[in-house]
Amino acid sequence: MKNIHKRFGGVVALRGVDFTVGDNEVIGLIGDNGAGKSTLQKILSGLYPPTEGEIFVKGEKIDPNNYSVRQAHEMGIETVFQEKALGQKQALWRNIFLGRQPTTKFGYLDVEEAKSETDRIMKQFLGFTGEGVSPDSTVSTLSGGERQGIAIGRAMYFEADLIILDEPTNALSVKEIGKVLDFIREVKRQGKSCVYISHTIAHIYEVSDRFVILDKGKVADRREKGELTEQELIDELTHHATRPETEERSP
Amino acid sequence: MNVIERIKTYNTQLGLTFIGLLVLILFMVTAPGTFLRGRIYSSFLSITPFIGIAGLGLTLVLVSGEIDLSFTAVMGFAGYVFAVTMGFTGSIILGILAGLASGAVVGMLNGMLVTLIGIPSIVVTLGMQFLIRGATNIIAAGQATTLTQLAGTPIHSLLVGEIGGVVPAQSIWFLVLAVLVWSLLFRHKFGDHILFSGDNPETAEMMGISVTRTKIIVFMIFGALAAFSGILDSFRLRTWWPTMGQGYLMTTMAAVFIGGTSMFGGEGTVYGTFLGAFIIGSLEAGIVAAGLSGFWTRFIYGILILIAVTIHTLLRRQS
Numbered sequence: 387m388k389n390i391h392k393r394f395g396g397v398v399a400l401r402g403v404d405f406t407v408g409d410n411e412v413i414g415l416i417g418d419n420g421a422g423k424s425t426l427q428k429i430l431s432g433l434y435p436p437t438e439g440e441i442f443v444k445g446e447k448i449d450p451n452n453y454s455v456r457q458a459h460e461m462g463i464e465t466v467f468q469e470k471a472l473g474q475k476q477a478l479w480r481n482i483f484l485g486r487q488p489t490t491k492f493g494y495l496d497v498e499e500a501k502s503e504t505d506r507i508m509k510q511f512l513g514f515t516g517e518g519v520s521p522d523s524t525v526s527t528l529s530g531g532e533r534q535g536i537a538i539g540r541a542m543y544f545e546a547d548l549i550i551l552d553e554p555t556n557a558l559s560v561k562e563i564g565k566v567l568d569f570i571r572e573v574k575r576q577g578k579s580c581v582y583i584s585h586t587i588a589h590i591y592e593v594s595d596r597f598v599i600l601d602k603g604k605v606a607d608r609r610e611k612g613e614l615t616e617q618e619l620i621d622e623l624t625h626h627a628t629r630p631e632t633e634e635r636s637p
Numbered sequence: 638m639n640v641i642e643r644i645k646t647y648n649t650q651l652g653l654t655f656i657g658l659l660v661l662i663l664f665m666v667t668a669p670g671t672f673l674r675g676r677i678y679s680s681f682l683s684i685t686p687f688i689g690i691a692g693l694g695l696t697l698v699l700v701s702g703e704i705d706l707s708f709t710a711v712m713g714f715a716g717y718v719f720a721v722t723m724g725f726t727g728s729i730i731l732g733i734l735a736g737l738a739s740g741a742v743v744g745m746l747n748g749m750l751v752t753l754i755g756i757p758s759i760v761v762t763l764g765m766q767f768l769i770r771g772a773t774n775i776i777a778a779g780q781a782t783t784l785t786q787l788a789g790t791p792i793h794s795l796l797v798g799e800i801g802g803v804v805p806a807q808s809i810w811f812l813v814l815a816v817l818v819w820s821l822l823f824r825h826k827f828g829d830h831i832l833f834s835g836d837n838p839e840t841a842e843m844m845g846i847s848v849t850r851t852k853i854i855v856f857m858i859f860g861a862l863a864a865f866s867g868i869l870d871s872f873r874l875r876t877w878w879p880t881m882g883q884g885y886l887m888t889t890m891a892a893v894f895i896g897g898t899s900m901f902g903g904e905g906t907v908y909g910t911f912l913g914a915f916i917i918g919s920l921e922a923g924i925v926a927a928g929l930s931g932f933w934t935r936f937i938y939g940i941l942i943l944i945a946v947t948i949h950t951l952l953r954r955q956s
């Protein structure tokens with residue numbers, strides 16, 4: 387992504403961001419609240435176009451006005467959100483296949499297929515033991531970690547090349563967070579790429595190859611993992627976060 | 638599906654079926670002279686579809702997270718468009734098609750105002766209900782239109798004839814439409830779009846589904862269903878009345894809520910609406926036949942709605 391700008395009415399969320407994800411690379415995207423991380427992620431995943439700037443996927447230039455979530459999916463970009471990933475009142479199988487349902491004739495759902503594949507995803511990718519949770523369970527009956535698992539399982543099932551996770555570990559127990567981190571390692575091991583957005587530096591540091599620090603809509607710094615320790619990363623972030631607003635405006 | 642969920646799903650539906658039977662038994666005990674004869678059931682079956690067909694559309698709109706109060710006016714309007722087009726062209730088929738299309742167009746307007754402008758659907762459709770009813774009356778100059786040319790036509794028997802002299806054809810249409818709406822909502826791709834648009838529009842958008850498009854189509858389907866109901870009513874009465882559809886608002890909503898569809902979107906039950914329509918329809922006819930005054934009808938509706946909705950809500954909270 388090159389020179390990305392995004393304005394919401396009067397609010398400028400991104401002001402000229404260059405952002406690249408390499409092959410088989412895990413990038414930790416960090417920054418203070420309101421820095422623009424989610425905005426960048428939403429542009430990348432096709433939810434809305436940038437106000438200005440260019441997007442390239444696998445070397446191919448994208449027409450931002452024609453870029454959509456569907457197209458992002460087709461190009462292998464999947465996003466996993468903490469809260470918004472799933473319809474709470476719907477069965478798991480509907481959630482897994484939303485927008486990409488197996489159908490028979492005239493757009494009718496192949497419910498058997500969707501349920502058995504959901505069962506397979508849950509058992510194979512996610513290690514659900516099958517107790518209490520089934521493809522027919524509604525999302526609202528699942529724990530936070532399980533919900534995250536379903537969203538992640540969905541991305542894995544559809545063989546994404548780039549998986550974007552926006553604060554996937556919010557409100558999860560230590561054990562559940564471990565599962566999510568394992569998944570990110572698994573993504574890397576399978577030769578795929580990942581953008582991991584979080585406020586928990588310890589987790590980011592553990593699994594990322596590179597860090598991109600956003601600050602007030604701009605890239606404040608880029609670092610390789612080898613260059614600095616976890617503590618140095620935290621210090622740098624604190625430095626940006628506590629910098630007064632006025633300094634940003636001066637040339 | 639595990640056992641507990643299976644029981645929960647069918648619990649509500651069984652409970653509702655039970656309430657329906659209870660109402661029926663109550664009538665049989667209080668007015669055996671009427672309720673042990675077939676005639677009263679023919680009368681239920683001829684009235685209920687008008688509540689029911691609108692109820693099916695309302696169920697879809699509620700599941701999508703919206704509401705539509707304009708359908709009673711659409712019934713009258715579409716009936717009028719049907720009558721006028723038929724008078725003009727001499728073709729019943731063209732009349733029906735024009736009537737259905739007019740309902741869909743009003744639905745599209747509703748949907749666009751709700752999604753594109755962002756006005757709450759309760760406000761848009763309240764306004765639309767007045768506008769359409771008013772416009773219809775202005776154009777028709779408040780006059781009824783007789784449609785005697787419908788009598789004896791094959792389409793008349795097909796739509797509202799009495800099968801075997803007993804079963805009104807409109808009740809079969811209601812059944813068929815109920816099955817179609819159920820399969821659309823729970824077995825078709827578009828049904829997923831409706832469910833997720835009402836459950837969590839952000840999720841839907843993030844999975845590449847246009848909530849705007851989905852809701853507009855749902856309003857259009859309801860418009861067409863309401864129109865169909867108005868056209869059926871014109872066939873049944875062989876007259877178009879400027880007041881057609883009036884009085885169906887509260888009974889239709891009652892049927893849908895007794896059935897168990899939630900106000901909050903993302904979930905609903907077509908079977909519930911189907912039964913709810915029969916419960917309301919039988920109360921309407923039954924209470925009077927049982928020798929109670931019309932005041933009792935309202936009172937019993939009230940009790941039934943409050944009890945049914947309390948039970949539905951408690952069951953939902955448990956899961």
Ligand SMILES: Nc1ncnc2c1ncn2[C@@H]1O[C@H](COP(=O)(O)OP(=O)(O)OP(=O)(O)O)[C@@H](O)[C@H]1O
Nearest residue numbers: 394397398399417418419420421422423424425426
């Ligand atoms: N849809 C929107 N409409 C208006 N302003 C928005 C919108 N989305 C984001 N913003 C604004 O853009 C800025 C960046 O928001 P963004 O959500 O990208 O931050 P973030 O880095 O993800 O923060 P957090 O860590 O809190 O999630 C904020 O000032 C926010 O208020």
Ligand SMILES: [Mg+2]
Nearest residue numbers: 423424425552
């Ligand atoms: Mg964010």
